[in-house]
Amino acid sequence: MLYENKFDIVSIFTPIQTHFDIIKEYIQCGVKAIFCEKTISYSLQEANDIALLCSKYSIVFAVNYIFRWDNLIQEIKMLLDSNEIGKIYSLTGYGATALHTSTSHLIDLIVYFFNSKVKYVLGDIQTDFARNVYGVDEYGGIGIVKFHSGIISFIKGTSVSPMSYMLEIDILGENGRIKLYNNGMSYDLYKYSNKINSSGSSYKALQLIYSKNNTDPNERMIDAILDIINCIENGGIPVSNIYTSIESIKIIEGIRSSHFNQILEYN
Structure with missing residues (x-):
């Protein structure tokens, strides 16, 4: 054919x-x-x-x-690109098991939001559970990723069942915070403010600016x-x-290599 x-x-x-x-x-x-x-x-x-x-x-x-074609995700991407929370310091992502399947969406979103190539990865492979996918045992894992932009990300991609699904991301910037939750269907935007703060008048605390649920998905x-x-x-x-997908594979490969005491550094 x-x-x-x-x-x-x-x-x-x-x-x-x-x-x-x-x-x-x-x-x-x-x-x-x-x-x-x-x-x-x-x-x-x-x-x-x-x-x-x-x-x-x-x-x-x-x-x-x-998720890259999701209207809510693209809205978060625009907030980050427009410097809404300032310089990004770190991102923490929570996913399920199997780095090449369930957790791969989480890993790709981290690459998407940061728009930077991977520098190196430290991590460990989950050893108490493997998801069998078409005859291949796929393992979860936990990793710390350093990007060439200087941003650091923590990834949790472990569970004891593929049915225990989770996709949450917490992004911290110099001026605020964005939390993606509800399996990618909702997010909160926070910014620093001194309006309400129990730490004292000279300090600023994160205040919720708004929450948004994807009530009209594309x-x-x-x-x-x-x-x-x-x-x-x-x-x-x-x-x-293909190029952004290669960065995701670098992260997965880096977690696996680190598990076997080999740290990979990428150009």
Whole structure:
């Protein structure tokens, strides 16, 4: 079917370990765009090879980190980019188990919000539970990530069941705080104020400015496809792409390597 038809966009929603070979075959068929399930690979080397192939053959490559097309998440991203809480100091993320599946959305959001490449990772793999995904045991983990921008992130991606789902992020900046909770459906914005403070009149404390629930969610998958089509017609790369996905794999690989007493530092 691949060679008998001329496809513009193809999707890959198969087990992670099959992605690399399928991607190479799609590229040979001359497709314009690939929409791939996350994560793109268990291997950082394979992910880098995919990036080289996409660049060589001008392939639009999108990855299904669906939260990047979420209207509430994009609103938080705009707050951060507009310096609403000032310089970002740290981010703490709470997720479930399996770094390549459940926790991968959390890891990608950290990469998305920071817009910086990973420098190094310290961490440990969960040893009391593994989620079996299409015959592969996937482990959770806990990690500390240093980005080239100087921001530090703490990631908790552990649980004893994939059904114990959690996605929360706490971002601290010089002028305030943003808390994403309710599995990505709500957030609070805080800013420092001296209006109400039990510590004394010369001190400022974080005050809640507003809370927002996503009562009008957008059609994220439709927006993802429209993003891909726009990139085909006008150039550019999707908001979730091969390059941002590589940063997520660096974090996962870094946590695993640190577990075995090997600290990886990335350029």
